[in-house]
Amino acid sequence: MTExxxxxxxxxxxxxxxxxxxxxxxxxxxxxxxQPGQFVMVRVGDTLDPLLRxxxxxxxxxxxxxxxxxxxxxxxxxxxxxxxxxxRKIDLIGPLGRGFSxxxxxxxxxxxxxxxxxxxxxxAQRLLRGKPGPGHDQVLLGARNRAELSLxxxxxxxxxxxxxxxxxxxxxxxxxxxxxxxxxxxxxxxQVYVCGPYPMMRMVALKCRTAGVACQVSLETHxxxxxGVCLGCAVTVAAGGYKHVCKDxxxxxxxxxxWKM
Ligand SMILES: Cc1cc2nc3c(=O)[nH]c(=O)nc-3n(C[C@H](O)[C@H](O)[C@H](O)COP(=O)(O)OP(=O)(O)OC[C@H]3O[C@@H](n4cnc5c(N)ncnc54)[C@H](O)[C@@H]3O)c2cc1C
Ligand code: FES
Numbered sequence: 622m623t624e625x626x627x628x629x630x631x632x633x634x635x636x637x638x639x640x641x642x643x644x645x646x647x648x649x650x651x652x653x654x655x656q657p658g659q660f661v662m663v664r665v666g667d668t669l670d671p672l673l674r675x676x677x678x679x680x681x682x683x684x685x686x687x688x689x690x691x692x693x694x695x696x697x698x699x700x701x702x703x704x705x706x707x708x709r710k711i712d713l714i715g716p717l718g719r720g721f722s723x724x725x726x727x728x729x730x731x732x733x734x735x736x737x738x739x740x741x742x743x744x745a746q747r748l749l750r751g752k753p754g755p756g757h758d759q760v761l762l763g764a765r766n767r768a769e770l771s772l773x774x775x776x777x778x779x780x781x782x783x784x785x786x787x788x789x790x791x792x793x794x795x796x797x798x799x800x801x802x803x804x805x806x807x808x809x810x811x812q813v814y815v816c817g818p819y820p821m822m823r824m825v826a827l828k829c830r831t832a833g834v835a836c837q838v839s840l841e842t843h844x845x846x847x848x849g850v851c852l853g854c855a856v857t858v859a860a861g862g863y864k865h866v867c868k869d870x871x872x873x874x875x876x877x878x879x880w881k882m
Contacts, residue, residue: 624717625650631709632687638768640694641736642703644711649686651715655679657744658720658839658872661688662847664712665701675699676844676867678740678816679716688713691739691773717847721837721872723748727811728757731782732825734799734817735764738773740839741816745780759783759806763799763817767792800824807832815839815875826875836875842866 625648633645651661662674675698681689694700705711721744729748733741741760748758760782764770770786770793778784785802786794795802800821803813807828815825816839829836845851849868857879858864864873 622716623654624715625654626712626714627651629688629711629713631705631707631711634703634706636703637691637772638766640703641769642692642694643680644690644692644702644705645683645687646690646711646713647686648688648713648715651679651713652682652686652688655682655688655716655743656720657723657747658740659716659718660740660847660871661690661713661715662717662844663690663698663702665698671698671701673698673845674714674847675702676717676847678839678871679743680739681742681746691736691742693736714847718867718871719869720744721814721839724812724835728759728809729812729814730759730761730803730806730810732761732799732803732813732815732817733763733773734815734821735769737815737817737821737839738762738764739816741814742773742776744814745777745782749780754781755783757809759785759810761785761787761799761802761806763787763789763802763821765789770794798824800828803828807834810834813837813875819881822875823880826878826880829875837872838875838878839871840866840873840878841871 627648629646629648635643680691787799813836842854845853854866855863
């Protein structure tokens with residue numbers, strides 16, 4: 622797999638909902654090589670603090686060599702990123718990791734919770750390649766509230782996908798968690814792709830295993846290097862031993878993961 626280091630220019634910064642931002646950058650080499658589910662390691666500033674790059678999923682690839690990142694401000698690194706306006710430079714390494722395997726025939730269900738929606742939009746776009754529309758594929762999205770969910774929902778809907786929505790506060794769609802929506806759709810699905818908080822992915826993985834449906838999960842861990850060097854992103858796997866989320870993942874077959882209770 623080829624990765625690049627690009628000094629990119631920010632072309633747009635959008636505030637989507639309070640602490641959620643979308644950054645558009647010009648990174649043509651990374652954009653051309655990127656596959657859904659892969660990520661970039663972002664240097665968030667020019668100073669030594671924070672020293673480490675931050676991993677962010679590739680949210681969208683644009684035809685003009687642009688890349689979009691969708692992120693929530695949770696600490697210093699993402700806080701600095703949220704301050705970068707158009708014209709500012711940003712150093713990226715990517716595309717990194719193993720992304721989603723595009724399943725053969727059969728309908729797919731894409732499930733995103735919170736910022737787990739980020740890699741799924743790129744996947745949703747790619748699944749449409751060479752097809753007139755999404756067919757029986759569908760998208761399940763969950764977030765804290767309407768503000769956080771409205772724009773992503775509109776964008777998936779713009780691609781033609783039927784949507785099932787859930788919010789923690791009930792302000793949009795089902796009042797509750799997104800895996801609760803899965804029972805109704807699972808009987809007609811052949812492949813599930815999920816990204817979101819760990820308990821949510823664990824619940825989806827379990828439901829898929831019970832129903833005999835293939836499931837791919839995109840795991841999140843702390844990452845110091847993102848390049849397979851520091852070994853800080855190791856997770857235990859069901860077959861025994863460890864895998865590294867940055868190199869072997871972040872996408873894994875759900876049954877490969879040793880889910881912790
Ligand atoms: C492959 C991958 C893709 C990701 N894609 C996205 C994305 O598209 N959008 C997005 O908003 N976030 C994404 N993340 C998470 C993102 O990397 C972290 O939120 C970010 O690094 C936090 O940096 P910070 O300096 O703002 O916060 P810090 O100050 O480093 O941390 C703030 C808080 O968040 C927790 N935290 C930080 N990183 C992680 C993590 N990886 N897993 C669990 N808890 C963490 C810390 O323990 C701490 O409590 C991704 C993570 C990985 C591994
Ligand atoms: S983050 Fe360093 S090995 Fe994975």
